[in-house]
Amino acid sequence: xxxxxxxxxxxxxxxxxxxxxxxxxxxxxxxxxxxxxxxxxxxxxxxxxxxxxxxxxxxxxxxxxxxxxxxxxxxxxxxxxxxxxxxxxxxxxxxxxxxxxxxxxxxxxxxxxxxxxxxxxxxxxxxxxxxxxxxxxxxxxxxxxxxxxxxxxxxxxxxxxxxxxxxxxxxxxxxxxxxxxxxxxxxxxxxxxxxxxxxxxxxxxxxxxxxxxxxxxxxxxxxxxxxxxxxxxxxxxxxxxxxxxxxxxxxxxxxxx
Amino acid sequence: xxxxxxxxxxxxxxxxxxxxxxxxxxxxxxxxxxxxxxxxxxxxxxxxxxxxxxxxxxxxxxxxxxxxxxxxxxxxxxxxxxxxxxxxxxxxxxxxxxxxxxxxxxxxxxxxxxxxxxxxxxxxxxxxxxxxxxxxxxxxxxxxxxxxxxxxxxxxxxxxxxxxxxxxxxxxxxxxxxxxxxxxxxxxxxxxxxxxxxxxxxxxxxxxxxxxxxxxxxxxxxxxxxxxxxxxxxxxxxxxxxxxxxxxxxxxxxxxxxxxxxxxxxxxxxxxxxxxxxxxxxxxxxxxxxxxxxxxxxxxxxxxxxxxxxxxxxxxxxxxxxxxxxxxxxxxxxxxxxxxxxxxxxxxxxxxxxxxxxxxxxxxxxxxxxxxxxxxxxxxxxxxxxxxxxxxxxxxxxxxxxxxxxxxxxxxxxxxxxxxxxxxxxxxxxxxxxxxxxxxxxxxxxxxxxxxxxxxxxxxxxxxxxxxxxxxxxxxxxxxxxxxxxxxxxxxxxxxxxxxxxxxxxxxxxxxxxxxxxxxxxxxxxxxxxxxxxxxxxxxxxxxxxxxxxxxxxxxxxxxxxxxxxxxxxxxxxxxxxxxxxxxxxxxxxxxxxxxxxxxxxxxxxxxxxxxxxxxxxxxxxxxxxxxxxxxxxxxx
Ligand SMILES: Cc1cc2nc3c(=O)[nH]c(=O)nc-3n(C[C@H](O)[C@H](O)[C@H](O)COP(=O)(O)OP(=O)(O)OC[C@H]3O[C@@H](n4cnc5c(N)ncnc54)[C@H](O)[C@@H]3O)c2cc1C
Ligand code: FES
Numbered sequence: 026x027x028x029x030x031x032x033x034x035x036x037x038x039x040x041x042x043x044x045x046x047x048x049x050x051x052x053x054x055x056x057x058x059x060x061x062x063x064x065x066x067x068x069x070x071x072x073x074x075x076x077x078x079x080x081x082x083x084x085x086x087x088x089x090x091x092x093x094x095x096x097x098x099x100x101x102x103x104x105x106x107x108x109x110x111x112x113x114x115x116x117x118x119x120x121x122x123x124x125x126x127x128x129x130x131x132x133x134x135x136x137x138x139x140x141x142x143x144x145x146x147x148x149x150x151x152x153x154x155x156x157x158x159x160x161x162x163x164x165x166x167x168x169x170x171x172x173x174x175x176x177x178x179x180x181x182x183x184x185x186x187x188x189x190x191x192x193x194x195x196x197x198x199x200x201x202x203x204x205x206x207x208x209x210x211x212x213x214x215x216x217x218x219x220x221x222x223x224x225x226x227x228x229x230x231x232x233x234x235x236x237x238x239x240x241x242x243x244x245x246x247x248x249x250x251x252x253x254x255x256x257x258x259x260x261x262x263x264x265x266x267x268x269x270x271x272x273x274x275x276x277x278x279x280x281x282x
Numbered sequence: 283x284x285x286x287x288x289x290x291x292x293x294x295x296x297x298x299x300x301x302x303x304x305x306x307x308x309x310x311x312x313x314x315x316x317x318x319x320x321x322x323x324x325x326x327x328x329x330x331x332x333x334x335x336x337x338x339x340x341x342x343x344x345x346x347x348x349x350x351x352x353x354x355x356x357x358x359x360x361x362x363x364x365x366x367x368x369x370x371x372x373x374x375x376x377x378x379x380x381x382x383x384x385x386x387x388x389x390x391x392x393x394x395x396x397x398x399x400x401x402x403x404x405x406x407x408x409x410x411x412x413x414x415x416x417x418x419x420x421x422x423x424x425x426x427x428x429x430x431x432x433x434x435x436x437x438x439x440x441x442x443x444x445x446x447x448x449x450x451x452x453x454x455x456x457x458x459x460x461x462x463x464x465x466x467x468x469x470x471x472x473x474x475x476x477x478x479x480x481x482x483x484x485x486x487x488x489x490x491x492x493x494x495x496x497x498x499x500x501x502x503x504x505x506x507x508x509x510x511x512x513x514x515x516x517x518x519x520x521x522x523x524x525x526x527x528x529x530x531x532x533x534x535x536x537x538x539x540x541x542x543x544x545x546x547x548x549x550x551x552x553x554x555x556x557x558x559x560x561x562x563x564x565x566x567x568x569x570x571x572x573x574x575x576x577x578x579x580x581x582x583x584x585x586x587x588x589x590x591x592x593x594x595x596x597x598x599x600x601x602x603x604x605x606x607x608x609x610x611x612x613x614x615x616x617x618x619x620x621x622x623x624x625x626x627x628x629x630x631x632x633x634x635x636x637x638x639x640x641x642x643x644x645x646x647x648x649x650x651x652x653x654x655x656x657x658x659x660x661x662x663x664x665x666x667x668x669x670x671x672x673x674x675x676x677x678x679x680x681x682x683x684x685x686x687x688x689x690x691x692x693x694x695x696x697x698x699x700x701x702x703x704x705x706x707x708x709x710x711x712x713x714x715x716x717x718x719x720x721x722x723x724x725x726x727x728x729x730x731x732x733x734x735x736x737x738x739x740x741x742x743x744x745x746x747x748x749x750x751x752x753x754x755x756x757x758x759x760x761x762x763x764x765x766x767x768x769x770x771x772x773x774x775x776x777x778x779x780x781x782x783x784x785x786x787x788x789x790x791x792x793x794x795x796x797x798x799x800x801x802x803x804x805x806x807x808x809x810x811x812x813x814x815x816x817x818x819x820x821x822x823x824x825x826x827x828x829x830x831x832x833x834x835x836x837x838x839x840x841x842x843x844x845x846x847x848x849x850x851x852x853x854x855x856x857x858x859x860x861x862x863x864x865x866x867x868x869x870x871x872x873x874x875x876x877x878x879x880x881x882x883x884x885x886x887x888x889x890x891x892x893x894x895x896x897x898x899x900x901x902x903x904x905x906x907x908x909x910x911x912x913x914x915x916x917x918x919x
Contacts, residue, residue, distance in 0.1 A: 036830075037830065053556050053558060055555055055556040056556050056558045056559065057560075057666075059560070060556075060558050060559065060560050063558070063560055063781070064558060067779055067781065067782075070779045070823060070825060070834060071777075071779070071823075073823075073825060074825065075825050075826050076825075076833065076834055078831055078833055080348070081522060082347070082352060082354070082521040082522055082523050083354070083356065083357045083521045083522075084521070084522060084560065084561050084563075085357055085563055085662065086662065086665075087356055087357050087443065087445075087446055088352045088354075088356045088357065088521065089351070089352060089356075090347070090348070090352050106665065110662070110665050110666075112665065112666070112668070114668060135492055135831055136830070136831045139831060141348070142348060142349065143348070143349065143469065145349065146349050146350075146351075146457065146460075146467075146469075149453070149454065149457045150457045150458070150460050150461040151461065153454060153457060154412070154454035154455060154457055154458045155411065155412050155413045155454065156458060157408070157411035157412055157455075158333075158336045159329070159332070159333040159336060159408055159455075159731040159732065159735070160404075160408075160731075160732075161411070162404070162407040162408045162410065162411035163407065163411070164407055165366070165406040165407045165409075165410040165416075165424055166368065166423050166424055169418075169421060169422025169423055170418055170422050171418075171422050172418050172419065172420050172422065175415050175416070175417070175418040175422075176415075178413070178415040179415040179440060179441065179447075182415050182440075182447060182450065183443065183446075185446075186349065186351055209413065209415070210413050213413050213415070215410070215411055215412070215413050216413055
């Protein structure tokens with residue numbers, strides 16, 4: 026099939042960007058979207074032009090590196106699928122495809138389709154963990170975890186940290202990402218001791234990183250390649266409010282008697 | 283090159299305890315005087331960086347990814363082994379040790395493998411404490427599955443995303459240390475060389491992938507946790523960025539490279555059908571727990587799989603290896619697939635494929651049970667192939683996946699360069715000539731959480747601080763070399779892309795140094811590879827500059843190192859005149875096509891020393907002694 030691509034090109038963070046048009050000819054329906062872009066890049070290089078910078082690594086939908094808005098939708102038209110897992114059989118001859126980077130205040134563009142998502146790392150650093158030094162753990166079966174809890178934790182833990190939720194949200198909110206981590210650890214007994222600190226720390230950091238607020242559009246859930254349930258946002262809000270109230274209560278001080 | 287494996291004396295069960303007692307300790311207040319650079323943030327590097335920081339060392343962790351969470355470990359699917367014996371099916375440290383030595387076809391060091399089995403249980407405990415959501419039974423206890431090469435169920439898993447969940451646990455631990463200021467995380471930086479001076483590793487040279495700036499950093503010890511080199515084949519199941527640069531550079535700086543020809547080509551990958559394919563995709567071996575492997579009995583069979591009656595199918599693994607059946611180890615299953623395809627009985631458009639059929643399992647357990655176990659793998663398969671594996675059998679074929687070879691390390695995980703360590707897939711490790719499924723995750727985390735944090739202290743306590751800072755002349759010299767090399771890549775001004783060279787190299791490697799190797803083919807490869815390399819340095823095209831994000835330049839540097847490394851792999855394959863594990867030399871097989879090992883001459887690891895001026899590398903040996911698991915022909919019949 027033959028396609029027309031309109032691709033966002035931007036030399037650096039502070040230079041203005043623009044759409045460039047490229048023809049992709051004789052594309053096989055058996056290859057992936059990124060393999061199609063590889064082909065375009067090989068041709069550009071052959072013509073002495075700079076290839077389109079885009080990020081990718083595993084190409085198996087698990088590392089969360091690939092990140093592009095395809096025809097207005099983060100990761101493209103197929104639900105529950107990352108850009109790297111998108112196959113050309115989903116397109117047809119003559120299609121015009123626009124390709125843009127994630128657009129969000131908290132994800133500055135580095136070049137072309139490559140953005141800086143380090144804000145996500147900084148959010149995790151504010152509590153997205155359980156403090157358990159190597160060597161200090163009890164036996165893995167010491168605390169049985171009901172299967173429904175383990176499964177719920179897993180569902181939330183499936184987040185790949187790609188940032189599609191932010192790119193999809195009209196407010197550029199990161200609440201699906203934060204909620205997924207809060208929910209993952211909140212469903213496990215091991216996650217309880219630091220539950221309050223986690224909710225407070227991560228939400229405050231998300232604000233500090235200039236991610237927007239959640240006003241219940243739920244575009245994030247629609248575009249999450251791992252189909253993380255938006256209910257994690259409600260769970261996170263609950264944890265946050267409870268933690269905020271408890272943080273204000275006077276601390277119990279041990280009596281002298 | 284001096285090779286001293288430093289294996290502690292005494293019975294194998296007591297070596298690690300004894301060694302831990304004998305190693306020097308650094309008091310907690312002094313640990314913060316030491317700086318350790320960890321290159322890589324996968325399971326090995328991430329766990330090492332976090333654990334070293336927990337102990338009080340100052341750690342810098344470097345990765346070319348935009349975040350430590352993206353390391354290739356994230357893609358591991360099937361699971362992680364541990365000798366917990368939770369299933370009460372006869373597992374033990376000894377059995378895991380035995381299975382690993384035997385599975386590795388008697389080409390691993392017993393003492394290391396025993397230690398790996400010993401610490402395996404603590405890894406599961408650690409991961410559970412971090413919140414890794416492993417699969418559980420209804421009673422709330424941990425679930426297990428079985429994997430190739432074992433007759434017990436000792437594999438822990440988190441659906442088909444075990445690597446992801448383990449890495450996120452490790453990333454969380456690392457994030458906690460970054461927040462506390464004990465780890466300085468350096469994302470989007472690529473290590474392009476190692477600085478060695480006065481017989482000790484002193485630091486690294488990196489290129490910032492966003493600004494292009496090349497800088498040096500000094501440390502008291504450097505740990506390479508940079509993963510494997512299966513991308514030398516171009517098409518592999520590894521992530522696209524995986525490369526051999528760090529280990530090749532270390533090799534050139536004096537670290538011995540062990541058994542480079544030991545590569546793993548597992549049977550369960552999705553066959554490539556298009557010439558523009560950029561990688562292959564692994565379907566977890568755990569699928570072989572419930573899937574049955576078969577091909578048509580007749581050559582040139584044209585019927586759809588569903589139309590072929592039972593009596594005209596050949597379940598060749600069950601036939602040839604009745605006691606392990608579909609769970610025969612990877613190397614054996616892969617070669618068996620190659621044999622039936624060579625006979626013309628392969629399936630799919632290219633004839634390079636075999637069926638992995640779930641019809642019986644779905645009948646027995648129901649579609650829901652199968653979906654709960656393998657749902658995401660089935661989805662992935664459907665996505666890539668466009669076929670529904672609940673309805674038609676999957677098609678699979680072997681593809682390069684993992685590399686057992688790597689930097690030689692002693693019992694302390696130190697390379698032949700003092701102060702330079704290698705952990706995880708980057709070292710030549712514990713898997714001998716063939717790795718059992720679910721053992722790489724175990725080894726990476728064993729190295730990072732429970733071995734290196736002890737052994738590095740012993741070195742630092744005896745050697746003391748390095749005292750050289752990054753403004754010492756030895757750093758400037760290596761920095762200059764790196765800058766020159768980058769400039770050279772940019773200025774060749776030829777016509778061919780880095781990828782086009784990589785694809786050509788991959789074809790040579792797959793044909794001549796893949797699943798089956800022979801003398802003539804390897805000698806041929808040793809002529810072909812230098813030719814491609816010469817052409818690379820004459821006709822490469824890289825556009826853009828070195829002072830910005832330039833993915834073509836990154837790729838070019840990696841391909842340049844693969845071109846150098848590929849030759850070493852073929853040389854090693856040529857010199858090892860036996861068939862063992864993943865290394866199958868066609869000259870050494872039985873009339874039934876089983877591998878013939880030669881313990882008389884080759885019960886050793888081959889360690890290669892780099893030589894100046896393009897001279898042939900020197901081959902050294904570490905003789906392997908088997909005091910506990912007796913050398914025997916590996917049989918899975
Ligand atoms: C598809 C797939 C499935 C697998 N499934 C399983 C399984 O089920 N069970 C199992 O046990 N094993 C499995 N394996 C194998 C296992 O995943 C790997 O062997 C293991 O994760 C390697 O971990 P590592 O930490 O050594 O390296 P990696 O995870 O590859 O990490 C390497 C790190 O080094 C960094 N790095 C490399 N070079 C440089 C450089 N020059 N400069 C800066 N940084 C650098 C990278 O950025 C990265 O952070 C699987 C492998 C694949 C490919
Ligand atoms: S490249 Fe890894 S998720 Fe797309």
